[in-house]
Amino acid sequence: MSDEKLEQNGLSRRSFLGTAAASGAGIAGAGLLGLAGCSNGEGDKAAASGAAPAEKAAAHSAEPGKQTSEVGPGELDQYYGFLSGGQSGEMRLIGVPSMRELMRIPVFNMDSATGWGRTNESLRILNEKITPETRKFLQDSGLRCYPNGDLHHPHLSFTDQTYDGRYAYANDKANNRVCRIRLDVMKTDKIVEIPNVSGVHGLRPQRYPKTGYVFANGEHIVPVDGVGKWDDPKTWNAVYTAVDGETMDIAWQVLVDGNLDNGDADYQGKYSFSTCYNSERALTVQGASSNEQDWCVVFNLAAIEEGIKKGDFKEVNGVKMLDGRAEANSPYTRYIPVPNSPHGCNASPDGKYIMLNGKLSPTVTVLDVSKLDDLFAGKIKERDVVVAEPQLGLGPLHTAFDGRGNAYTTLFIDSQMVKWNIDDAIKAYKGEKIDPIKQKLDVHYQPGHNHTTMGETKEADGKWLVSLNKFSKDRFLNAGPLKPECDQLIDISGDEMRLVHDNPTFAEPHDLCLVAASKVNPSKTWDRKDPWFWQEALEQAQKDGVELEKAAKVVREGNKVRVYMTAVAPAYSVPQFEVNQGDEVTVYVTNVETIEDLTHGFTLEGYGIAMEIGPQATSSVTFKAVRPGVHWYYCQWFCHALHMEMSGQMIVKPK
Numbered sequence: 065m066s067d068e069k070l071e072q073n074g075l076s077r078r079s080f081l082g083t084a085a086a087s088g089a090g091i092a093g094a095g096l097l098g099l100a101g102c103s104n105g106e107g108d109k110a111a112a113s114g115a116a117p118a119e120k121a122a123a124h125s126a127e128p129g130k131q132t133s134e135v136g137p138g139e140l141d142q143y144y145g146f147l148s149g150g151q152s153g154e155m156r157l158i159g160v161p162s163m164r165e166l167m168r169i170p171v172f173n174m175d176s177a178t179g180w181g182r183t184n185e186s187l188r189i190l191n192e193k194i195t196p197e198t199r200k201f202l203q204d205s206g207l208r209c210y211p212n213g214d215l216h217h218p219h220l221s222f223t224d225q226t227y228d229g230r231y232a233y234a235n236d237k238a239n240n241r242v243c244r245i246r247l248d249v250m251k252t253d254k255i256v257e258i259p260n261v262s263g264v265h266g267l268r269p270q271r272y273p274k275t276g277y278v279f280a281n282g283e284h285i286v287p288v289d290g291v292g293k294w295d296d297p298k299t300w301n302a303v304y305t306a307v308d309g310e311t312m313d314i315a316w317q318v319l320v321d322g323n324l325d326n327g328d329a330d331y332q333g334k335y336s337f338s339t340c341y342n343s344e345r346a347l348t349v350q351g352a353s354s355n356e357q358d359w360c361v362v363f364n365l366a367a368i369e370e371g372i373k374k375g376d377f378k379e380v381n382g383v384k385m386l387d388g389r390a391e392a393n394s395p396y397t398r399y400i401p402v403p404n405s406p407h408g409c410n411a412s413p414d415g416k417y418i419m420l421n422g423k424l425s426p427t428v429t430v431l432d433v434s435k436l437d438d439l440f441a442g443k444i445k446e447r448d449v450v451v452a453e454p455q456l457g458l459g460p461l462h463t464a465f466d467g468r469g470n471a472y473t474t475l476f477i478d479s480q481m482v483k484w485n486i487d488d489a490i491k492a493y494k495g496e497k498i499d500p501i502k503q504k505l506d507v508h509y510q511p512g513h514n515h516t517t518m519g520e521t522k523e524a525d526g527k528w529l530v531s532l533n534k535f536s537k538d539r540f541l542n543a544g545p546l547k548p549e550c551d552q553l554i555d556i557s558g559d560e561m562r563l564v565h566d567n568p569t570f571a572e573p574h575d576l577c578l579v580a581a582s583k584v585n586p587s588k589t590w591d592r593k594d595p596w597f598w599q600e601a602l603e604q605a606q607k608d609g610v611e612l613e614k615a616a617k618v619v620r621e622g623n624k625v626r627v628y629m630t631a632v633a634p635a636y637s638v639p640q641f642e643v644n645q646g647d648e649v650t651v652y653v654t655n656v657e658t659i660e661d662l663t664h665g666f667t668l669e670g671y672g673i674a675m676e677i678g679p680q681a682t683s684s685v686t687f688k689a690v691r692p693g694v695h696w697y698y699c700q701w702f703c704h705a706l707h708m709e710m711s712g713q714m715i716v717k718p719k
């Protein structure tokens with residue numbers, strides 16, 4: 065870290081080292097050994113010779129088409145990328161344009177480093193908002209929580225059509241959940257399970273006036289309680305859900321036809337959209353792709369809210385569900401015919417258009433949002449809303465925008481990115497002889513989602529485009545039969561797209577959003593009063609007369625044992641504790657370090673337990689001491705020159 069950086073953070077290099085030394089808790093000489101990489105002269109020289117990160121970053125805004133993706137040592141990226149982890153179940157934070165991975169945020173997965181899925185704090189979040197039926201399923205299966213998830217679509221909360229830096233949301237297609245990540249601490253803070261659906265796929269937050277609703281698509285048709293019969297697929301339906309982005313409760317659901325795929329919201333706060341394949345209601349590939357046209361389902365938010373007010377809904381498993389099926393001809397939905405099994409659904413940043421990507425059709429269908437009032441009023445027909453349908457190439461999946469009137473569509477089968485002009489496509493649809501296609505660029509290979517910097521906000525800046533490619537084949541050293549995906553960075557600041565970087569990624573980033581760094585301001589340490597900590601821990605500590613920040617105490621109550629300790633480099637305040645075999649033990653560790661980046665851990669050997677404890681955080685874990693013997697616990701985050709010594713023993717006396 066440069067001295068300027070330290071100064072900005074209110075610390076001098078000297079005080080930074082000084083604090084680390086002081087936190088040596090009386091161990092002589094510990095401070096002299098210092099923190100790795102902080103006290104050596106070479107490092108200082110390198111830091112001093114580099115310009116301040118802000119100055120260096122400014123050099124990136126070069127001539128159009130000539131911007132550099134190079135981010136040198138000590139320089140900072142200009143954008144955060146919120147990248148999905150697909151079937152890995154996590155969300156990832158990357159820096160753009162460097163494409164460096166900054167962080168992995170565990171969400172629907174179990175995580176060995178942080179203890180997500182094992183600590184009391186994470187289990188509270190994972191299991192707080194699940195259905196009673198799932199709770200029983202987990203119990204009967206001997207599971208503490210769902211061990212996996214399939215996170216496809218990360219999107220940030222909006223205020224007035226642009227990012228407000230509060231939250232990120234994402235779906236879990238595997239176990240029908242929607243999560244929220246708090247951007248101030250970059251931790252998952254809510255997960256809600258959606259009842260009555262199968263496969264929560266498309267997910268988008270409301271853009272205006274703010275989020276607001278988070279829209280989630282149920283992909284697979286199922287026999288909805290009170291509507292469908294188990295033995296008759298012709299009576300099965302998909303369900304569209306609006307989650308309240310503030311409370312993370314379910315606001316309402318709409319019963320629909322076909323399989324909902326991807327979705328988006330408008331820029332006006334009036335409508336939301338979902339592509340919809342399988343209008344055939346088939347259960348096989350052949351069946352589901354036989355119709356020439358499927359749909360874009362349009363949801364009328366005001367009409368839905370009105371319907372709820374009037375009581376025009378059924379309560380299905382505790383959720384208000386309105387009937388928006390095609391044959392119901394309801395005020396809530398319209399079904400716009402779109403060729404053929406459409407996939408991606410993207411609103412243009414000028415707020416005017418919705419792009420529906422044809423997948424099995426070589427076209428992208430363009431809807432004019434301003435015509436929707438007339439459609440719902442019955443003044444025009446469904447297809448009158450379509451203002452362009454350019455033929456772009458084979459397998460269009462998703463579209464992104466540069467804010468200068470151009471769209472960028474991934475062609476899965478052609479392995480290309482196609483740049484096209486929206487106005488030209490509209491003119492061509494009216495019959496003018498004009499080719500909307502500006503350029504086709506090979507990508508490697510089979511692209512799915514793409515995303516531009518700030519491209520899903522009114523502040524789309526047209527600097528960078530990332531293509532998330534499903535296959536990497538020969539682009540990297542052979543990693544064995546399972547290959548990485550390939551995320552490619554494309555410069556779109558000039559007239560021509562320019563491929564500048566290949567980045568291998570692990571299974572499977574479907575989607576990302578690219579956010580100006582200034583929109584996100586994470587804190588450096590935890591606030592001791594943060595409600596993210598397990599409320600039960602704080603209450604229990606109070607009952608036990610323990611101040612967590614100073615604790616060194618073992619409390620026994622029958623066969624329940626509570627161990628309270630602090631972590632200060634390089635020691636735990638409880639160096640040893642004793643329990644009886646069969647006791648239920650809860651360990652609370654509070655990290656009382658006040659300086660940035662001094663994370664401790666608690667790994668209990670032979671018990672499958674590890675947890676992260678960030679500066680000023682408390683983490684806790686509960687387990688049964690079934691295994692007798694001496695079990696060391698140690699800090700798994702390299703925190704100090706005496707980090708190896710930061711350990712203790714749990715002694716489990718045999719029965």
Ligand code: CUK
Pocket residue numbers: 216217265326407408461462512513574575
């Ligand atoms: S889907 Cu994966 S490439 Cu889940 Cu957004 Cu289109």
Ligand code: CUA
Pocket residue numbers: 633634663664665699700701702703704707708710
């Ligand atoms: Cu504390 Cu390593």
